[in-house]
Amino acid sequence: MTAQELVWRIAGGSGDGIDSTSQNFAKALLRSGLDVFTHRHYPSRIRGGHTYVEVRARPEPVRSRGDGYNFLLVLGDSFARNKREGTIYGDERVKPLTENLDELREGGVVVYDTGMLDEELVAATDLEERAEANDWHVYPVDLQAIAREHGRDVMRNTAGVGVTAALIEKDLDHFERLLEERMSGDVLEANRAVLRDAYEQAEAFEFGHDLRVPSGDHEEEQALLSGSHAIAYGALDEGCRFISGYPMTPWTEVFTLLSKHLPERGGIAEQVEDEIAAVAAAIGASHAGAKAMSGSSGGGFALMSEALGLAEITETPLVLVESMRAGPSTGMPTKPEQSDLDLVLYTSQGDSNRVVFAPSNTREAYEQTRDAFELAYEYHLPALVIYDQKLSGELRNVPVSFFDQEPSPGLPNTLTEDALDAEPTDGRFHRYRHEDEEASTGVSRRSIPGQRGGHYLASGNEHHPTGHLSEDPENRVAQVDRRAAKLDAIRERVDGGPASHQTYFGPETAEYGIVTWGSQQGTVREAVARLNEEGHSVRGVGVSDLAPFPVTEMTEFLESVESALVVEMSESAQFRGLVQRELGAYGDRLDSLLKYNGDPFEPREIAEAFRASVEDHEFDSSTTTFVPATSD
């Protein structure tokens, strides 16, 4: 039987080129007409340590990492080597092989490098038994020798790709072309020779498996991008021209991308001394008329808390991104989790207003970053994009034409000098006017420092319309109400309005619901499709508007189903807490599926939990949670 899909896992030590090899492999499959999706798993180490990347490919759209995988390429061991002394740290000789077997599907393929992995050591593992029990097809190949013969040791990964191509019966065209694009001269020739030799050697094997991946056909040109690329590009298209930051994984991906591209486009990128300076700088730049953004991950974002409130009360437009990883504290730097939700929603003191979007995939990351800029600059408030390590690094194909969108620079609700002339004034410009027509949307138009006739005081203390400190009770109430009115105006746009960011999937009249947010949406979507195929009646919703929260939409959804499972990567069910807090009811209809072991969900886990919830009535109280066995 021809496989429905290929899920190729390449494993080895970090620093072995796993990342770049998998990217190119994914690109080659993409160019052959398939849809692709990558999932990165790596330890918090620079060299050595076990790491893998999965590339899932099939002719239909791919929305998640899938369940397990069916092709394992073990590129090396997971030692860190000191080249000069040949020193080896730790005892990880066969780890990339043994560590990865649990999720290999029945009938799967294993290729390992006998040049790197000692055959005797491999024989001492339970590989053979397990292969027999699971109908795995194991192909030991001396990739190192092939690499050495035509070039250098490091070309082992090219050899691995060559072997893979033969075993999945894809011709070498796309792989060769990618080599040509990346290299030239002797290096290209050597790699080409390695690729071909490995291909030919593997072709000569007697195949016990069938992993011919069906070929696909894209109607239009596709590009392979991660969530971080999409956020950076969305920001560029909105005219973002200032970024300030301090490195922290995984936020660094957005920060480095814009550090490269902003100066090339007449913008400014600043690596500053800490996250407090980063957010303060973005506020300063935005105040001075630049479209600005900053961001961080958990700990760094926590440091931004106070300044977030400063942006809120001074009504300075600001875009912040929070790229979640497992916490608390430094937690697990390279593993995803969704447990910074409460931090992002509620951090900073006082009654404050902010917009929060949670994109679930590359396209949404682009769109919602643009929307965050649009709202921040139209309403003069902070808009946050929260996503996680999974979305930040996963590559997915999107048609190039998707990015063919008009840029939208410009500073809405900002006065020109001529318009400022016409403003009522008694010495200073009334930046924080709360009378008359502005009350409807709450927005009071601003001037930019340097403009004639526009000076005012932007103060973090409560202030009069001119910005002067004021504790006058009437003015206080008027200012608080006006700032809150902005959120009401935005709520109308997003909650069931034209700019709703929720995604629904499954039949509208379904009996049961599954609710999720952010990066887990694609996985839930796949599980919902599967459950409906099985005969269940399920509808899913991926929520992206976190603030203002889509109360109307969610009420409608929960009223349409008997009960719903809330799926999220956190132990304390923060998202479910948000739903219940915002709706003030429906807690009795909700069950939680939580995972917090550092690995995102697989569709099968969600389907299983759903079956347990619905069929076995394992959940009947609002507080029961179900933790799949894999999340130890």
Added chain:
Amino acid sequence: MSVFTAIDEDRELDEEDFTPGIEPQATWCPGCGDFGVLKALKGAMVELGRDPDETLLVTGIGCSGKLSSYFESYGFHSIHGRSLPVARAAKLANPGLEVVAAGGDGDGYGIGGNHFVHTARENHDMTYVVFNNEIFGLTKGQTSPTSPKGHKSKTQPHGSAKDPIRPLSLSLTGGASYIARTAAVNPNQAQEILVEAIEHDGFSHVDFLTQCPTWNKDAKQYVPYVDIQKNEEYEFDITDRREAGEAMYEAESALYDGTVLTGRFYHDETRPSYHEEKQSVGELPEQPLAEQYFDPDREWERSLELVENHT
């Protein structure tokens, strides 16, 4: 179409132009040194012919932070210790602005110490005025980083065990290219120094001794000061880091013994400002960022051009 029309150079300015006519009276205590800073700053602006519309005054939190409330210009009253990153980014976004940041010794040398060192290091073209009253004023008299060792307050009832910070030396080590100390009790010198500091292209740090009659009656800011530029005994080369460093060390040690040395300590006109450095590596646009958004004819590059790298 320009966002910023050129400021009228011939306009006659006086202190009234920097005095807001509408806000409540200053809430500083009678006799507070902060009045001296306000007066000197207004005087300096008039002398320099700066216009309130081309000036951005960013303040921190504290009695000192209220400066922006009593001074007429674009103002940004930020949060405790964070005025510098706000101010320097505003300057990067619009280099045409005259940017002045101000805060207290707690604000600038305590909670904002990290930003202070790094702003000096980068040599941003702006002026930083620190109201040094050796005490936390607004929160009612706690020990500050410049309070003398042994100083007793409600939070250090047994006397501070810490040596005071050395702000001038710290600034020099950090990389500031103009460093001076003046005092509220010496309005003429204060104004002269502020004029020089604002005119200087690079990070100017002015440690401004201010008296806090309410919480810090013992402070040495009351005693007669010595202007080091007018006293032969303290002759040194203010362009020489080493000599400047020695003079600062002496001034900082002497302060707590009752000898108040004020004046210019360091002036390096050769060090390029951060703007120049950043422009030289191609990381700063020629045009202020705000100009770009108001320019309808501007061609905006699109991310679509970058997406080609991903196919």
